[in-house]
Amino acid sequence: MADKGRPRLTYFAGRGLAEVIRLALNAAQIEYEDIYMRTREEFLQLIKDGKLMFKQVPLLEMDGKNLIGSESTFRYVCKKGGFMGKTDDDQAMVEMLCLGARDMLRSGFSNFQFVAPDKQEETLQKALKLSRERYLPVFEKTLEESKSGFLVGDSLTMADFTFYDPLSYINEIPRVKHELDAFPKCKAYIEHFSSQPGLKEYLASPRRHPPPDAAYVKEVNLVLNW
Numbered sequence: 552m553a554d555k556g557r558p559r560l561t562y563f564a565g566r567g568l569a570e571v572i573r574l575a576l577n578a579a580q581i582e583y584e585d586i587y588m589r590t591r592e593e594f595l596q597l598i599k600d601g602k603l604m605f606k607q608v609p610l611l612e613m614d615g616k617n618l619i620g621s622e623s624t625f626r627y628v629c630k631k632g633g634f635m636g637k638t639d640d641d642q643a644m645v646e647m648l649c650l651g652a653r654d655m656l657r658s659g660f661s662n663f664q665f666v667a668p669d670k671q672e673e674t675l676q677k678a679l680k681l682s683r684e685r686y687l688p689v690f691e692k693t694l695e696e697s698k699s700g701f702l703v704g705d706s707l708t709m710a711d712f713t714f715y716d717p718l719s720y721i722n723e724i725p726r727v728k729h730e731l732d733a734f735p736k737c738k739a740y741i742e743h744f745s746s747q748p749g750l751k752e753y754l755a756s757p758r759r760h761p762p763p764d765a766a767y768v769k770e771v772n773l774v775l776n777w
Contacts, residue, residue, distance in 0.1 A: 558583035558613040568621035569609040577753035579632030648710040656717035694736035
């Protein structure tokens with residue numbers, strides 16, 4: 552088991568599956584240490600030490616536990632931070648919005664750099680098309696109906712972190728940023744989310760990684776032996 556000192560989040564030096572966990576940790580103002588894997592040997596050592604239940608990362612060592620799996624670890628942090636929704640109805644809406652936001656991210660934004668170079672732009676454009684048609688209109692309507700600027704209720708929830716993750720990819724890739732002009736509420740939401748205590752400091756710091764590039768892909772492939 553992990554010790555009960557300062558939490559340690561082990562992942563690659565990039566966003567990936569760990570980014571929503573980082574967002575939740577910072578919003579909860581929980582101090583933690585980033586541990587970046589750079590070599591295959593580091594990954595194998597974690598397995599040997601019994602820290603990776605299913606031989607996968609991210610790994611969050613917190614409260615004497617070795618927490619693995621991006622969604623289960625994310626939920627653990629959100630529960631500690633009070634980000635699950637305040638009522639049963641809110642919690643149900645949070646879960647549904649998280650489902651859509653995760654699907655939006657997985658449609659191509661988080662992994663288009665991992666496909667063959669001649670397929671990367673096609674993958675990104677497919678993700679954008681799906682977002683325009685299926686996901687962004689729902690989040691735009693949700694934000695139009697919001698009185699607080701948050702997706703659910705009057706404060707940050709798990710849904711906000713999950714949605715900001717893919718939304719930030721669109722906003723931070725210059726050649727596709729214009730896509731948000733058609734969704735003004737989503738565009739304004741970026742500034743609102745980014746101004747929240749804990750998040751404002753994190754997003755402006757060197758700890759916040761840019762969208763993945765070729766160097767990041769190479770490092771991940773090396774560690775995982777892909």
